[in-house]
Amino acid sequence: MIVFQLNCGTGHTFDIWFRDGATADRQLARKLVECPECGDRKVSKALMAPRISSKGEKVPGQNMAVLAKSMRDQLVEVRKQVEANCDYVGDKFAEEARKIHYGETEARGIFGEASEEQHKELSEEGIDVARIPWLPRDDA
Numbered sequence: 453m454i455v456f457q458l459n460c461g462t463g464h465t466f467d468i469w470f471r472d473g474a475t476a477d478r479q480l481a482r483k484l485v486e487c488p489e490c491g492d493r494k495v496s497k498a499l500m501a502p503r504i505s506s507k508g509e510k511v512p513g514q515n516m517a518v519l520a521k522s523m524r525d526q527l528v529e530v531r532k533q534v535e536a537n538c539d540y541v542g543d544k545f546a547e548e549a550r551k552i553h554y555g556e557t558e559a560r561g562i563f564g565e566a567s568e569e570q571h572k573e574l575s576e577e578g579i580d581v582a583r584i585p586w587l588p589r590d591d592a
């Protein structure tokens with residue numbers, strides 16, 4: 453592993469670990485690295501000598517950009533699964549979730565939008581709904 457200090461286009465400075473220098477250059481060139489502060493992808497290496505991690509050293513916790521990226525990948529995957537397996541009910545989500553819970557309609561996976569208020573009501577009624585951060589499609 454190798455760590456580089458990076459700067460984003462708006463002036464944040466942060467450290468990112470890469471497998472090696474070539475990987476760092478490739479990811480930077482393809483704008484795969486984003487600023488953990490502001491999400492800017494205009495990231496470039498700050499002027500400093502890289503530090504090489506000693507053997508067995510764990511990737512430090514501050515590697516948020518990479519973490520955020522892998523979380524986002526997981527969410528994209530969740531979204532795909534949900535879209536493939538569940539019925540989209542739009543803003544009727546709360547209504548449909550209730551009907552399913554009370555056996556008034558066929559039990560199935562559904563997804564849609566619910567307000568903060570609706571979500572609270574559903575959980576108070578003991579209706580199990582998962583909230584997932586719904587990301588805009590990223591066609592990068």
Ligand SMILES: [Zn+2]
Pocket residue numbers: 460461462463464487488489490491492
């Ligand atoms: Zn930034």
